[in-house]
Amino acid sequence: MKNYKFGVMMKSLLLAGLIASPAxxxxxxxxxxxxxxxxxxxxxxxxxxxxxxxxxxxxxxxxxxxxxxxxxxxxxxxxxxxxxxxxxxxxxxxxxxxxxxxxxxxxxxxxxxxxxxxxxxxxxxxxxxxxxxxxxxxxxxxxxxxxxxxTSEQYLQEAVNQIALKAGKPASEITVALAIENDPFSQDIRAGVLDDVNRHGMKVVIDDKLPRDLSDMTSTLVKVKALKPDLLVVSGHSKGAALSVRQMNDLGVSVNMLAMTHCESAKLHDKEKFGNLADYALCAAQWSPxxxxxxxxxxxxxxxxxxxxxxxxxxxxxxxxxxxxxxxxxxxxxxxxxxxxxxxxxxxxxxxxxxxxxxxxxFSEAGNNIAKPMILRQLIDGKYYVVAPANVAEAELVYPRP
Amino acid sequence: MITYLNILIDSPEFLAQLVINGLLVGAIFALIAYGLALIWGVMNIINFAQGEMVIFGGYLTYTLFYQFGIHPILSIPIVTVLLFVFGLLVYKAVIFRLLGEKDIFITILATFGLAILMQQLMQAIFGPDVVTANPELGMMHIFDGKVSISNIQLISFFIAAAVAIALFIIMKYSRMGQAIRATAQNPRAARILGIDIEKVYANTFAINAALCGIGGSLVVMVWTIHPFVGLVYTFRSFMIVILAGLGNFVGIIFAGMGISSLENVTGFVIGAEFQAAVIFCLLVIILVTRSIMARKKRQYIQ
Missing domain, CATH: 3.40.50.2300 (Response regulator)
Structure with missing residues (x-):
């Protein structure tokens, strides 16, 4: 009984403390x-x-x-x-x-x-x-x-919509290659892209999961070279972005549309480091000035x-x-x-x-922001231009990638 | 998977592309693996900081390129000397304490600690960004332009080959090389014959560091690096050494180039997520067969 009272007393003290908390x-x-x-x-x-x-x-x-x-x-x-x-x-x-x-x-x-x-x-x-x-x-x-x-599954969905618009052929003939890192975040991006690819009825010809300790993308990129997909989607944090543009150039791989994440953190726009290797790549961004x-x-x-x-x-x-x-x-x-x-x-x-x-x-019930779309920017000569979605675009998307 | 296999059968130029590419870059791995085998054989130390030393060499080349305007290929001699000195320092600070250590786990723990320390220091000094030093040497097309080889990979291959030949000559004919080989065979006998074993060990470790430095310079020119990617190179060189066997110089070259080619081909056919797994499975199979064969001769694999 005594203990109980003591407990109540402590509790009310604590509560008082909380109310007058020094925040x-x-x-x-x-x-x-x-x-x-x-x-x-x-x-x-x-x-x-x-x-x-x-x-x-x-x-x-x-x-x-x-x-x-x-x-x-x-x-x-x-x-x-x-x-x-x-x-x-x-x-x-x-x-x-x-x-x-x-x-x-x-x-x-x-x-x-x-x-x-x-x-x-x-x-x-x-x-x-x-x-x-x-x-x-x-x-x-x-x-x-x-x-x-x-949220992450929205990151590159817009790229899928863009290839559907630009490819100039029925969606069922459009081929898509995915080179996406094997971690939860990147795989969320993949899930979003796959949703849209399936919705349009496009064909996935390559679906590689890049290892976390990524150091070489040769096998995936030679596959891209062999199958010539219309759209190549790369997502593997900044190392994936940097490595893919470097190796695409070294292996002579080109695709009509290249969509990526983490261009900014990989500093692909830094011409001193990457020259024009990443030009005309599409980069997913949450926001742009x-x-x-x-x-x-x-x-x-x-x-x-x-x-x-x-x-x-x-x-x-x-x-x-x-x-x-x-x-x-x-x-x-x-x-x-x-x-x-x-x-x-x-x-x-x-x-x-x-x-x-x-x-x-x-916010949705789950707490994510549902009112803002992801944007897609095209990197041209060290500068990013918003190209999609249409209502915020400042430039026309250059397609195919020269 | 069948589709991808068919591509390789129908258009062998892609197979050629994968294999040639693997052979070229495999030489870089062979160089790093040789360094690992050297200190493993001579000093009985498995260096888990091997990859970090590679990345450190890469960062030095990168820094010399962007801060001092030295072309990445020309930076290689400088990086070699710097890493040699770095190797001596690390030897004096850490490695010599591990000599004669019976328990291999102590050496693994110590070098692994060194690896973590180096990762964090590189991150503090060079930043966490992914970097590359692109020498922009263009590319070459062979087989009617169906196979493209970037010139930097070709040059890397020749640099690695030249270093390997130089190393072979040093090991075979120079006084230090002979002393290193004698110490590897029998340290006690070498000491009785007047060889300064301490010096041999220090030099061996420094040579390994220098090899890592050269490897790192090539890695940053061919691929990209960041402070936390060293482990890839450690494991790869470890695997090459296991596959080739300690002290098998030629074996290391073939294992290095073979693994890279095979990895490219399996990555193509089965998918990038399985390429490491396939290589490890192969390693297990090779070790088991080798152990069975050794048992027949009443030997065992060390």
């Missing part, structure tokens, strides 16, 4: 983020952090977030997850329990998001993530995770791009843009919830319908 001391709302500042994702992780920082800076400079008639500044507590999932999960735990952050922003990559989501879910902390696109994140029934980006979307905080996509460029000295890659968008979405949801209560903000997030420079954002 809102002074006039800031603490957001937590574990991003990869070192390790193999450090390049993209740094883009993510810069995107978050710019988002916070602009939200604060525009008056911050108003809750119950009081305005708060946003502040982010960062940790470096060293590109390791286990570290990411423990840092999320630490952010929530020790640093007592109110809400979370996502890490970089699907793998890290997969590691962190169960932790935020357990503690009921809403997380807006911007860099985890794997389809497998959205069939776990997570209630507190929201993603501003398009030239898309015609706009929102309240940054205005148009182009405007965001120039602000980013002025601040950090380079054109924002989509990893940075979507990270900024996550901050905007979080600020919007807190404002609409008019409360710092975790569940109220979660519900506000679920009801989000927001125009941003990054595109329209509206």
């Amino acid at each position: 809102v001391i002074a006039d800031t709302i603490k957001l937590g983020a574990a991003v990869s500042l070192s390790g193999k994702y450090s390049t993209a992780g740094n883009h993510t952090k810069k995107g978050y920082d710019l988002g916070v800076k602009y939200v604060n400079s525009m008056g911050g977030v108003a809750v119950n008639g009081k305005t708060y500044d946003l502040e982010i507590v960062y940790y470096d997850d060293e590109s390791t999932p286990a570290r990411g999960a423990s840092l999320a735990e630490r952010l929530i329990l020790r640093d007592k952050v109110s809400f979370m922003l996502g890490p970089y990559s699907s793998g890290l998001t997969k590691a962190i989501a169960p932790v935020t879910e357990k503690h009921g902390v809403p997380m807006v993530e911007a860099n985890g696109a794997s389809r497998s994140l959205f069939n776990q029934g997570y209630k507190y995770m929201f993603a501003v980006l398009s 030239s898309v015609s979307s706009e929102g309240a905080v940054f205005g148009t996509a182009g405007n965001y791009s120039s602000i980013f460029n002025d601040t950090y000295g380079y054109v924002p890659p989509y990893q940075a843009a979507e990270s900024t968008a996550a901050v905007i979405v979080m600020a919007d949801a807190i404002t609409r919830a008019n409360s710092l209560d975790k569940d109220a903000v979660r519900d506000a997030l679920a009801a989000t319908d927001l125009s941003t420079f990054y595109g329209q954002i509206r």
Whole structure:
């Protein structure tokens, strides 16, 4: 009996502690983020952090977030997850329990998001993530995770639609070759492409799963040379993108349409390193500075791009843009919830319908953004041009690849 | 699978393409594998940091190319010297402690630790990006233009061959080469005859590092590298050595070129996801047959 009373007392003390939790001391709302500042994702992780920082800076400079008639500044507590999932999960735990952050922003990559989501879910902390696109994140029934980006199976679907339009022959005669890495994320991309290929009734002539420790693509590319497919789809992170353009050139392989992912992170546009090897490749992107979307905080996509460029000295890659968008979405949801209560903000997030420079954002039941399409950009002489979908295209797709 | 096989039968030029390509790049692997066999045979150390030393050599070539404007092929002598010195340093820091270690796992653990350290350091120094040093030498067409060979692969092949011949001569005729071979045969007898074994070991390890450096320069010119791809080269050279047998110089060359060709052909016919599996199965079959044959002669495989 005594013990029971003691338990109740402790509980109410704890509750009191939680209510007066130091998350809102002074006039800031603490957001937590574990991003990869070192390790193999450090390049993209740094883009993510810069995107978050710019988002916070602009939200604060525009008056911050108003809750119950009081305005708060946003502040982010960062940790470096060293590109390791286990570290990411423990840092999320630490952010929530020790640093007592109110809400979370996502890490970089699907793998890290997969590691962190169960932790935020357990503690009921809403997380807006911007860099985890794997389809497998959205069939776990997570209630507190929201993603501003398009999911992985959408990455190259547009390329399939384009070959259907451009090939100039019935879909049943169009041949497609797939060279896609054997990891969950890339295989999601493959599943999406296959869905569309089957829907059009095209024929898959090569379906190679590239090994994770990819070092040579000769056998796959000679197959491409032999079978001359209309469309070659390559996805194997940056190493797959870099290796395939290098080896296609060395083996004298050419296809009418080459669609890839990770062109930007492989720096295929860097003419000093790749020359014109990757010219006319189609690259999947979440966002581009030239898309015609706009929102309240940054205005148009182009405007965001120039602000980013002025601040950090380079054109924002989509990893940075979507990270900024996550901050905007979080600020919007807190404002609409008019409360710092975790569940109220979660519900506000679920009801989000927001125009941003990054595109329209509206979440499905599973938490992924269903309002923004993936775009396809063509790389010509070191520059990317949006060529699909038609409503955001800035240039005509060059087909066949010269 | 049958379709792909039919392609090879109907159009042998694709088979030629796969095999020639495998033979050319196989020479690079043979070079790296020879280094592994050398320190394995002489010092009884299996170096699991072999691939990382290759990648390190590749990064040096890349850096010399983009930072100092030195053509990747011309950077090879510089990288060779740098890696030789690096090999000596690693020997003085880590490797000499492993000499005479009865338990092979200690040496594997130590060199594996070295591999992880090197991966992280390379990542810190050179960044996590995928890099390549394209010498842009164009390509060559043979068999009526049906088979394309990039000139850099051809040049790599000849460089690897030249290094192999040079190595053969050094091992056979130079004082150090003779000392290394004597130490490999019987360290105690070599010491009694006045050979400075410490020096031999240090030089052997440094020669291996230099070979890795040359291999790495060729790898970054032919393919792409990033800090975490070293293990591929370690395993590949390990496999070549197992297949050829320790101390079998000619065997290593054939195994290196054979495995690469076979891998290309199996990748073509069965699919890229199975090519490593097929090679490993083949390795098991060869080892089992060899063990059965050895048993008949009342021997065993070491």
